Structure formats: C-alpha cells, structure tokens
Amino acid sequence: MSDNSNDQVKRGLKSRHVSMIALGGCIGTGLFVASGSAISTAGPGGALVAYGLMGMMVYFLMTSLGEMATNMPISGSFAAYSAKYVDPALGFAMGWNYWFNWAITVAVDVSTVALVMKFWLPNIPSWIWSALALALIFLINAMSVKTFGETEFWMSLIKVVTIIIFLVVGLLTIFGIMGGHFIGLRNFTVKDAPFVGGISPIISVFVVAGFSFQGTELVGITAGESQDPSHSVPKAINEVFWRIILFYILAIAVIAAILPYTSHSLLGSDASDIAISPFTLVFQRAGLAAAASVMNAVILTSVISSANSGMYASTRMLYSLSNSGYAPKVLGKTGSNGIPYNALLVTTFVSLLTFVSSIAGPQIYMWLVAASGLTGFIAWFGIAISHYRFRRAFVKQGHDLSELKYHAKWFPFGPVLCLILCLLVIIGQNPDAFASFDWKQILVTYMSVPLVVVLYVVYKIKNHTKVIPLDKVDVSPSHEEEDLSKLNDKN
Numbered sequence: 001m002s003d004n005s006n007d008q009v010k011r012g013l014k015s016r017h018v019s020m021i022a023l024g025g026c027i028g029t030g031l032f033v034a035s036g037s038a039i040s041t042a043g044p045g046g047a048l049v050a051y052g053l054m055g056m057m058v059y060f061l062m063t064s065l066g067e068m069a070t071n072m073p074i075s076g077s078f079a080a081y082s083a084k085y086v087d088p089a090l091g092f093a094m095g096w097n098y099w100f101n102w103a104i105t106v107a108v109d110v111s112t113v114a115l116v117m118k119f120w121l122p123n124i125p126s127w128i129w130s131a132l133a134l135a136l137i138f139l140i141n142a143m144s145v146k147t148f149g150e151t152e153f154w155m156s157l158i159k160v161v162t163i164i165i166f167l168v169v170g171l172l173t174i175f176g177i178m179g180g181h182f183i184g185l186r187n188f189t190v191k192d193a194p195f196v197g198g199i200s201p202i203i204s205v206f207v208v209a210g211f212s213f214q215g216t217e218l219v220g221i222t223a224g225e226s227q228d229p230s231h232s233v234p235k236a237i238n239e240v241f242w243r244i245i246l247f248y249i250l251a252i253a254v255i256a257a258i259l260p261y262t263s264h265s266l267l268g269s270d271a272s273d274i275a276i277s278p279f280t281l282v283f284q285r286a287g288l289a290a291a292a293s294v295m296n297a298v299i300l301t302s303v304i305s306s307a308n309s310g311m312y313a314s315t316r317m318l319y320s321l322s323n324s325g326y327a328p329k330v331l332g333k334t335g336s337n338g339i340p341y342n343a344l345l346v347t348t349f350v351s352l353l354t355f356v357s358s359i360a361g362p363q364i365y366m367w368l369v370a371a372s373g374l375t376g377f378i379a380w381f382g383i384a385i386s387h388y389r390f391r392r393a394f395v396k397q398g399h400d401l402s403e404l405k406y407h408a409k410w411f412p413f414g415p416v417l418c419l420i421l422c423l424l425v426i427i428g429q430n431p432d433a434f435a436s437f438d439w440k441q442i443l444v445t446y447m448s449v450p451l452v453v454v455l456y457v458v459y460k461i462k463n464h465t466k467v468i469p470l471d472k473v474d475v476s477p478s479h480e481e482e483d484l485s486k487l488n489d490k491n
Contacts, residue, residue, distance in 0.1 A: 014149065018222050018232040020156040021149070021309065026058070026240070027159045027247060028302045029112075030212025032295070035252055036259075036278035038208050040266035042201035044187070044256030045194025050205035051212075051252055055244045057421045058213045060414030061380055062237045063406075064387035065220045070405040071390075071477050073229035078220060078379055079320055081386040084474060085393065087467045089460035094382040095321045097452050101375035102314035103347050104368050107354035109307035110134045116300045119292075130355055133304060138348050141311045144337045148312055155305040162298045163247045166279055169286045170254035178286040187260040196261060203428055210425045212248075214376040215306070216240060217383065221313050230405045237406075258282050311347060318343035367444070374429065374448035377422050384418035391415075393473035 038047040074080045078098055083091020113133040114126035140151050169178060176182035188194050195202075219236050255278040259266060265281055277299070283291030319340035322332030331343045357364045391411050394404070401407060408414055426449065433441035459465070 014232075016153060018219060018236045020153045020160075021218055021222055021236075026213045026216040026244065027156070027163070028212070028215070028306050029299060030208070031163075031248060031251060032279055032299055032302060033277045034208055034212060035248075035255060036266040036281075038205045039252065039256050039259070039261050039278070040263070041196075041208075042205045043193045043196030043261045044253070046196060046202045047205055047252050047256065048249060049195075050202050051209045051248050053421070054206060054209035054213055055241075055248060057418055058216050058244065059237075059241045060409065061383060061418050062216060062219065062240060063408040064415050064418065065217060065383050066233050066237045066406050067404060067408040068383075068387055068390055069220050069233050070230050071475070073233070074320065078217070078382055078386075079317065079324060079326065081390070082382050083324060085386045085390045085468070087460070087465055088463065089456050089465045090382065091324065092321075092326045092459040093452050093455035094379060095317055095324070095326055096455055097375050097448070098379045099314050099317040099321065099347070100451075101372045101379070102310040102317070103350045104354055104372040106134075106137070106307050106310040106314065106347070106351040107358070107368075109303050109310065110137070110351070110355055111358055112303045113300065113307070116296060116303060119296045127359065133307065134348070134352060134355065137304070137308050137311050138344070140308055141315060141344055142339060142341065144339065148308070151308060152305060152312075155301050155308070158298060158301050159305070160243075160247075162279075162295075163251060166282065167250055167254060169288070170251075170258060170282050173282065173286045174254065174257050180287075183258055185257055187257055190260045191262060193261055203424070206421075207425050207428055210377060213244075215309060217376075217379060218309055218313055220383070221316050234406045255279075255282060258285055311344070311351070314347045315340060315344045318347060367447075372448065374426055374446065375452075377426050378448060378452055380418060381422040381426075384415040384422065388412060388415040388419075389470065389473065390475060393470040394475045396470045397473075397475060399475065 035047070035051075038050065041047075042050060068081050068085075072080070072084070079091045079095025081091075082094040110130040110133045111126075114129040117124070117129040118126070141148055172178040174183045174185075219233060219240075259278060259281055263281075266278060277295050279298075280291045280295045283295065288294075318327060318331050319334075321327035322329055322340075322343065331346065332340065333342055334340045354368055357368065387408065391408070395401075426446075430441060430445040432438075433445060
C-alpha cells in the first residue's frame with residue numbers, strides 16, 4: 001500500500017458527511033417501527049425513560065470515542081483502541097466481533113429490502129430485490145469514500161426531513177389543527193399510563209432502545225477518513241446529542257400523545273409491516289391518505305442506508321485488522337482511489353453467503369443472526385473500557401488534559417455508566433430463558449458472548465499477551481495506521 005493511497009483512505013469525508021453519518025446511523029426501523037411496541041410495553045412514560053437513559057448512555061459513549069478518535073484518528077478504530085490501551089488480544093476479539101456483526105447485518109438488511117418491496121410489488125421474487133440491493137451497496141462502496149459519504153448524507157437527510165415533518169404534523173394533530181379534534185395529553189394518563197408494569201417493562205424497552213441506537217459509533221470508523229477529524233468528530237458528537245433528544249424523545253412523546261398505549265396497532269410491530277408503523281398511523285390520523293406508501297419509501301431508504309453503512313464499517317474494520325496484523329496482509333491493500341477492495345470483496349462474499357443461507361438453510365441463517373445479536377453492545381463495552389484506560393494512562397504518565405483536542409464529559413462517570421448499562425442490556429436480553437432453564441434459547445440469545453471470549457482467550461494464549469500496564473500504554477497522538485501487532489512484543 002502506497003503512502004498516497006493510504007492518504008486518500010484517510011481524507012475522503014467532509015465534516016457534513018461525518019455529522020450526517022453519525023446521526024443517520026442511529027435513525028432506522030428502531031425509531032420508525034419498533035418505537036410503537038416500546039410504548040405498548042412500558043407505557044408512554046416508561047418508553048420515554050428508557051429511550052432517555054439509553055440516549056444519555058450513547059452520548060457519553062460518543063464523547064469517549066471522540067476523545068480517542070481525535071487523539072488517534074484511525075480507520076477501524078475500535079480494534080486499534082482496545083489493542084493499544086488495553087490488550088492486543090482484546091483488540092483482536094473486538095475487531096473480528098465488529099466485522100462479523102456488520103457483515104451479517106448487511107445480509108439481514110438486504111433481506112429486509114425484499115420484504116419492504118413486497119408492499120408495492122408482491123409478485124416479484126424476493127431474491128431479485130435482495131440481489132439488486134447488495135449489488136447497489138457494493139457499487140457505492142467500491143467507487144470512492146466520497147461517494148459513500150454523499151450517498152449516506154442524502155439518505156440520512158431523507159430520514160431527518162421525514163422526522164421533522166412528522167413532528168410538525170403530530171403537534172398540529174395533538175392541538176386539533178389537523179385531524180379534526182383536540183387530543184392534548186390525555187393518552188398519557190389513560191388506564192395505567194404513564195408507567196405500565198413498573199421497572200421490568202422499562203428494562204425490556206431499554207434493550208429495544210439499545211438496538212435502535214446502534215450505529216452511532218460509526219463516527220469512530222469515519223474519523224480515520226475525515227478531512228479534519230479534530231473538528232468534524234467533536235462537531236458530530238455534539239450535534240448527535242441534541243438530535244437524539246429532538247428526534248427520539250419528541251417523536252416518542254408525539255406518538256404516545258396521539259396513540260394510546262392500549263392500541264392494538266402498536267403491538268408486535270415488525271420492520272416488514274409498514275401499515276402498523278406508528279409514523280404511518282399518526283400521518284393517517286392527521287388525514288394524510290398516502291401515509292403508508294410514503295413511510296414505506298422512507299423505511300426502504302433507511303434499510304438501504306443501514307446496509308450501506310454496514311458494508312462500509314465492516315470493510316474498514318477488516319482493513320484495520322489487516323494493518324494491525326490480525327488478518328491477512330492482502331486485506332490491507334487499497335486501490336488508486338483508496339478503497340480497500342480485497343476487504344470489500346471478502347465482506348460482500350460473506351454477506352452474500354449469509355443471504356443465500358436464508359434461502360437454502362433458514363436454520364443456519366437464524367444461528368448466524370443470533371450470533372451477531374449482541375455484538376454491537378460488546379463493541380460499546382470495548383469502547384468504554386478502552387477510554388477508561390486511555391484517560392487513566394494519560395494522566396498517570398504526567399500529561400495535562402489541555403493536550404487533548406477533545407475532552408470527554410464527566411470522566412470517569414461516562415465510561416463507567418456505559419460499562420454498567422451495557423452489561424445490564426447484555427444480561428437482560430432474555431432473562432426468561434434463564435428462569436426456565438431453556439438452554440437452547442440461552443445459547444441462541446447469548447451466542448455472541450462466548451464467541452468473543454473464545455477469540456480473546458485463543459489469541460491471548462497463542463501470542464502470550466498481557467494487559468498493558470498504565471505507565472506503558474502509548475497515549476501519544478497518531479495520524480497514521482500502525483502495525484499494532486508490535487504491541488505483542490512489548491507484552
């Protein structure tokens with residue numbers, strides 16, 4: 001890989017791309033569809049508390065990532081930070097965990113594209129839509145990082161505009177200006193509202209909210225290819241906090257005000273059932289007849305955007321793993337436009353195999369999806385522990401915080417809160433399976449955890465790595481990809 005191509009890899013994304021990618025990463029079917037079941041489960045108050053707490057945790061997570069990403073902007077940053085600040089074995093496990101997660105998620109998303117297209121064209125075979133979607137996503141990622149950035153910018157903008165229109169229409173409906181009659185806040189107190197069922201439903205919704213927010217960490221991946229990471233990353237993080245409050249909290253408040261939690265339309269929401277999207281229901285309540293078709297188009301955009309981001313994230317993680325000595329060197333080579341084509345081809349091939357398995361062997365497909373289920377939360381856990389050790393090592397080695405280009409808020413409260421809540425979410429995935437000793441369900445639900453542990457332990461034993469002492473952690477700023485495998489020699 002030439003220095004020139006490496007330079008191109010790192011400087012293709014503009015500030016507006018990074019901001020919109022960070023925002024768009026956390027706006028998807030989790031908000032457009034699953035928010036309805038969250039309100040139905042915990043009531044309007046419970047849903048707001050759960051999403052509010054998760055939003056706060058994600059903000060602290062982003063500030064942790066921002067402090068490290070501005071100090072060492074690197075493509076595929078999670079593995080690099082875990083290896084550099086904690087243990088090379090953790091970097092190995094986190095990197096492959098995250099790559100696997102997104103490679104599988106791309107396959108899930110292209111399958112969802114086919115389900116969404118059935119709304120308009122039910123007689124065309126599903127595999128055709130999925131194949132077209134995968135080909136489109138591959139082409140976008142193969143052209144240039146700027147093409148990816150522009151595509152994500154406009155698809156994210158569609159989602160943002162949709163939510164703004166929804167909030168305006170929703171508020172007009174609440175006050176009776178649209179829809180014909182004044183609603184007010186009476187649905188916040190109907191029956192057992194605002195809090196339904198106590199603490200347990202809030203915790204279950206907290207898990208749902210966690211999945212909704214996954215993707216915000218993409219700002220850490222983009223930092224290595226941003227034209228000005230010291231400016232664009234902090235800007236994206238600060239904007240995401242306020243937009244999470246605006247888009248998630250206000251959107252759920254509007255839905256809860258217009259639709260009572262007892263509404264059967266909010267039950268069992270599924271990404272393929274556009275008719276019961278709470279956004280669709282609110283638009284219909286306001287008298288907008290084409291609501292279902294419009295929201296179907298928006299959700300289609302959202303799913304393609306998710307797959308596009310997933311392809312980008314997994315490709316860059318595989319590229320980073322190669323440059324860190326954790327994957328074959330051939331995967332770290334780039335073309336003249338800075339795209340790591342070998343990593344892109346391998347990721348696309350794995351996504352294609354996973355998709356084919358959904359047709360040929362549904363059971364294999366379900367196991368693969370289950371195996372990737374918790375990997376996002378595991379990645380968040382890795383980010384939090386990496387930042388905690390980075391800051392402690394930075395101070396222990398006599399550095400002043402003024403040397404950092406960006407300061408994470410409320411250290412150590414932020415990363416400690418993230419660690420605790422991530423553990424809570426991981427453990428809380430399926431407590432009923434433990435209560436009934438259903439080992440099959442336990443295995444399906446928690447498969448991600450032993451996979452990461454095995455990766456960590458096997459690498460640790462094979463390479464004899466140790467947790468890096470704080471006084472030997474390398475906290476120096478860096479702007480270049482480096483061979484992190486050298487850390488093994490120091491341990």
